[in-house]
Amino acid sequence: MQPFSTHTAVAAPLLKDDVNTDQIAPVLPSRGLKDDHKAMLFYRARRRDDGSENPDFVLNKPQFRNAGILVTGNNFGAGSSRETAVWSMTANNIRVIVAKSFADIYRENCLQNGVLPIVLASDDADAFIARVVQVNGAGPFTVDLVAQRISGPGGPDVAFAIPAADRTRLLEGLDDIGLTLKHMAEIKQWEQRAAAAQPWLQAAKDSR
Amino acid sequence: MPRTLFDKIWESHLVGRRADGRDLLYIDRHVLHELHAHHGFAQLEKQGRPIRRADLTFAVQDHTVATKAGRDDNTNPSGAAFLKAMRDGTRKAGIKLFDIDDPDQGISHVVAPELGIVLPGATHAVPDSHASTVGGVGALAFGVGTSEMTHILATQVMAMKRPKSMRARLEGKLGAHVSAKDVALRLIAELGVAGGRGYVVEYAGAAVRAMPIEQRMTLCNLNIEMGGRSGFVAPDDTTFAWLAGRPYLPQGELWDRALAHWRTLKSDDDATFDRDVALDCGTLEPQITWGTDPSQVVGISGRVPEPAALDASRRPAAEGAFAYMDLKPGTPLAGLPVNRVFIGSCTNSRLPDLEVAAAVVRGRKVADGVVAMVVPGSSTVKREAEAAGLDRVFRAAGFFWGESGCSMCAGGNGDRGLPGERCVSTTNRNFENRQGPKVRTHLASPATAAATAIAGRIADVRQLLAGAA
Numbered sequence A: 001m002q003p004f005s006t007h008t009a010v011a012a013p014l015l016k017d018d019v020n021t022d023q024i025a026p027v028l029p030s031r032g033l034k035d036d037h038k039a040m041l042f043y044r045a046r047r048r049d050d051g052s053e054n055p056d057f058v059l060n061k062p063q064f065r066n067a068g069i070l071v072t073g074n075n076f077g078a079g080s081s082r083e084t085a086v087w088s089m090t091a092n093n094i095r096v097i098v099a100k101s102f103a104d105i106y107r108e109n110c111l112q113n114g115v116l117p118i119v120l121a122s123d124d125a126d127a128f129i130a131r132v133v134q135v136n137g138a139g140p141f142t143v144d145l146v147a148q149r150i151s152g153p154g155g156p157d158v159a160f161a162i163p164a165a166d167r168t169r170l171l172e173g174l175d176d177i178g179l180t181l182k183h184m185a186e187i188k189q190w191e192q193r194a195a196a197a198q199p200w201l202q203a204a205k206d207s208r
Numbered sequence B: 001m002p003r004t005l006f007d008k009i010w011e012s013h014l015v016g017r018r019a020d021g022r023d024l025l026y027i028d029r030h031v032l033h034e035l036h037a038h039h040g041f042a043q044l045e046k047q048g049r050p051i052r053r054a055d056l057t058f059a060v061q062d063h064t065v066a067t068k069a070g071r072d073d074n075t076n077p078s079g080a081a082f083l084k085a086m087r088d089g090t091r092k093a094g095i096k097l098f099d100i101d102d103p104d105q106g107i108s109h110v111v112a113p114e115l116g117i118v119l120p121g122a123t124h125a126v127p128d129s130h131a132s133t134v135g136g137v138g139a140l141a142f143g144v145g146t147s148e149m150t151h152i153l154a155t156q157v158m159a160m161k162r163p164k165s166m167r168a169r170l171e172g173k174l175g176a177h178v179s180a181k182d183v184a185l186r187l188i189a190e191l192g193v194a195g196g197r198g199y200v201v202e203y204a205g206a207a208v209r210a211m212p213i214e215q216r217m218t219l220c221n222l223n224i225e226m227g228g229r230s231g232f233v234a235p236d237d238t239t240f241a242w243l244a245g246r247p248y249l250p251q252g253e254l255w256d257r258a259l260a261h262w263r264t265l266k267s268d269d270d271a272t273f274d275r276d277v278a279l280d281c282g283t284l285e286p287q288i289t290w291g292t293d294p295s296q297v298v299g300i301s302g303r304v305p306e307p308a309a310l311d312a313s314r315r316p317a318a319e320g321a322f323a324y325m326d327l328k329p330g331t332p333l334a335g336l337p338v339n340r341v342f343i344g345s346c347t348n349s350r351l352p353d354l355e356v357a358a359a360v361v362r363g364r365k366v367a368d369g370v371v372a373m374v375v376p377g378s379s380t381v382k383r384e385a386e387a388a389g390l391d392r393v394f395r396a397a398g399f400f401w402g403e404s405g406c407s408m409c410a411g412g413n414g415d416r417g418l419p420g421e422r423c424v425s426t427t428n429r430n431f432e433n434r435q436g437p438k439v440r441t442h443l444a445s446p447a448t449a450a451a452t453a454i455a456g457r458i459a460d461v462r463q464l465l466a467g468a469a
């Protein structure tokens, strides 16, 4: 996984709660094994009914075309577990999402892909959203995971909290499977214990 | 210390703690589907990592399969590549696949319990957010993303922080034609789409105890629609009777041992939960969604809410939903003309769901101009329904009777509505564009959906049946 330490980019405000993964990365009729994740991001919101570009959608506005930070409301990433909803972010170089809260599975998927999910308390979030709206893409923000700070135009630095373990994982770009494989002895011991105590858990055979 | 059932299952599956503070939870059963599995197979191949427990891993073709009779890989052209990649990947890995023509094929969340692949007190993972459906038989199930799926394939454990626990006590006796779907929609309406975030929910109370297993699965299926991490019902005699004899379960002496253990699976009487909520279901009428998220719900005799009556935090979403759904505040739901009715999905496609719908439809006709579909959740459900003559009831009424799969739930197989259509659907998500671009989805129970197909308008099944009597 690509490590994350700092990220400097324009921040775009997506002023909504409960943005779901069907909205972030819709299933398109023409999909295949190798989807174009870059094009997938907010595919429907980006377009008008006739297929032309929707100039009102935030990421279509000239100042936000290259936004690399998304600032949004409550429960971001609700719904389907599809990881394309994070891959479509990374494909567009959006590597930080600042929200009031995230849906559980979406947050996990962010951590798996080197995307920093920042949760700001509601008041701080409102203030930061207002600032991002005010700045309106005029200059980039820098998100520093080492210092746990966001700096940029329009105000003082904003501190954010993140569980230490998640921070380490992002900073080091740790290989998640590799981390777990270090525990193989424990996994095998668990299996031996289970096979003795609850043998039905360790076997799944068709009895027909 | 008194413990909840969630505590007990979690602790008995705890393998260790990783350096980054995450718990490693052993996954007893892992079920894959064709949309995501190929990513995992390709990743592991690239990394030179083997699949650790192919014998505890199962795979189904469900999201992209066509529903037309005589279907094959190419009936839904955009599914063919996924079906083939799944076939190749599982063959190489030695994973049992329920392929498109397998007599056990179906939606993963329907097939796994039906075959006895999931067990009470077992852990279960699926790269799909509705994994907790199998909580209906007392399993602890997690929906995961593609990376976590790959991690489980390589290790057979899941790395996560321990969620908090919630108990939802659903009390009272359900009225006639009111089902688990109505209960779940009302609960989501009360708690909101993020009300369960961070929690594993134990569904308890008299209403739950009285539910047959299929309804408990409907209830647990919808747990993710309030953001819950997992949800389950503690197993009881209803569960054991339902499970007995299913092919992948332990047999003979081992069954007796398993059963003795499963009987111990309950929360201690004085166990405390991080959150406790209660709902009286005794006065509940059939429920239906009016908006574009599953918390925007009213009773069937209700009206689209006035914004002023809503919590301020819910108003912006409601305004968007009025526009998308083409509904004005104050409009009664019952009587709205519909174009389409869909009965199916991992929420409501098991045999009793189809029986309920067939009982409403029997001897009646789908209203002119309404496209109505029934898609059984598994090939087994389909066979059983046909043996009971349900397919003939539906066809005689003018329903399409399909081969099993996810179908119009998310439209991944090409079954979709047309732009602007209003659809009553027994599925789980009324998100914008979910069932086709610009399709307006109202979520409801099989009984309500069936009554609506007959009336051609959103209908109160109780009135439809009373009118006929």
Ligand code: SF4
Binding pocket: B062, B063, B107, B108, B109, B128, B130, B345, B346, B347, B405, B406, B407, B409, B410, B427, B428
């Ligand atoms: S039926 Fe719908 S919700 Fe269920 S697994 Fe299939 S697509 Fe997902």
